[in-house]
Amino acid sequence: MEYTVQKLAHMAGVSARTLRYYDEIGILKPARMNSSGYRIYGQAEVNRLQQILFYRELGVSLESIKDIVTAPSFNETQALREHHVKLLEKREQLDVLISNVEKTIALTEGRIKMMDNEKFKGFKQKLVDDNEANYGKEIREKYGNEIVNKSNQKVKGMSQVQYDEVTKLTTEVIETLHAAFETGDPAGQLAQKAADLHRQWLCYYWDSYTNEAHAGVAQMYVDDPRFTAYYDKQQPGMAEFLRDAVHFYTGIKK
Amino acid sequence: MEYTVQKLAHMAGVSARTLRYYDEIGILKPARMNSSGYRIYGQAEVNRLQQILFYRELGVSLESIKDIVTAPSFNETQALREHHVKLLEKREQLDVLISNVEKTIALTEGRIKMMDNEKFKGFKQKLVDDNEANYGKEIREKYGNEIVNKSNQKVKGMSQVQYDEVTKLTTEVIETLHAAFETGDPAGQLAQKAADLHRQWLCYYWDSYTNEAHAGVAQMYVDDPRFTAYYDKQQPGMAEFLRDAVHFYTGIKK
DNA sequence: TTTACACCTTTACGCAACGTCAATGTAAAT
């Protein structure tokens, strides 16, 4: 009928430390202390502990459990429903993680089989990473999930030849952009060539190209400081220049 | 081309504190320090940070990331594969959690609709909890998943009338057992009545009853200290007595 | 030139939920 810490701990499958901690934070006080200062728990405490452990199993924080078990009129169903939503979100996140890990494994395996070039190592991954981890969210918001997924799909499906092409294209874009920037005219020949190279570059990542989307991305280069930093680190004002060039190229002003 | 903490932090979408922390734990040292002790990062560090963030996104611990990014010949695929397994386990756990929360919500809703009795509150839940969280694993191991699931199913499907019956039965078992214990004879009339009540009680949880299983559970009452504690808290030796009584009742000695 | 202001530095405490000594006192069993 009465239990010391160890006894209760063993019964409930938790540690004695846990019970002392629960005492400390006030979610499970012992029924009384004996003459030597031992914690003595009764039936009521056993029941309460079971409630606590139940909610703990559900992943509820002790802080929230405190509210649940102390407030007598607390709406359990409501709390559970909220927790349910959180769990579902968590699972979704986890699913994304899992599929990303799976994709990465497939990628690295493919890479290894494909070639042994050290320089190549990690770069395709980085491509996926750049697009996905850094800008994935924004792009998803603006252009939807499908485009991003297809983009990543395309990167993963690239052969080394294609990879080399896109790498070359990347430097070409930058170099042409530099030269064009000197002229100062985003509508000029060089700038339009840069815009065209940029379109080609985009087409390595995108499944379908539209002027609209191209112009949108160009605008984002200016709006998003991380993009701006990337382009402007070469030359201040570069991001804006590229945007203007693309806007001329696509015939779309945003 | 070169970045201070803030710059790099902003670019990568992390805090400056994070970068200092990464420096501290040695997974991302700056390229150099300037004359005033400022951290200066270069392109190599940007790349490395991107790798780090990539793995972080995947939920890998910084400790593991350290191994990945510092050891040049570290088998990435192997590491990812292990992480993959962990993630799958996590998702399984999460699925269990989710279904439990769903069941509990259904249960509490049913309870509320069924009646308004305060005393009843939380107890059916506790029944499921007791069986599942505390003894579920052992019972599953010995008698398989199906029996346990069906048991929980039965509890959840119980009406209040049935619940009252099983509650009454519980006290009857205990009381009869007490009286029988006085006689000291596990083969006597009282003890056999207790064993029979115990069988009836079991049948509220089990879908199919067998002498074998009944005898097995009785033995478990002695083997498992948590069960022993439960029965012995009334009277020391009670668990053994009940086991003996049931063994006589079922005609099975283990 | 001074001053404002943004940015840098290190140091160090705080968070959640305990695990894990350490030092010491008590109950129970031999």
Added chain:
DNA sequence: ATTTACATTGACGTTGCGTAAAGGTGTAAA
């Protein structure tokens, strides 16, 4: 009477940073 098992409080360690605090720089405007 002594061993053994278990009780107590106290305090530090864990992970991945957030968040001051106290003070030194870098640059641009007044």
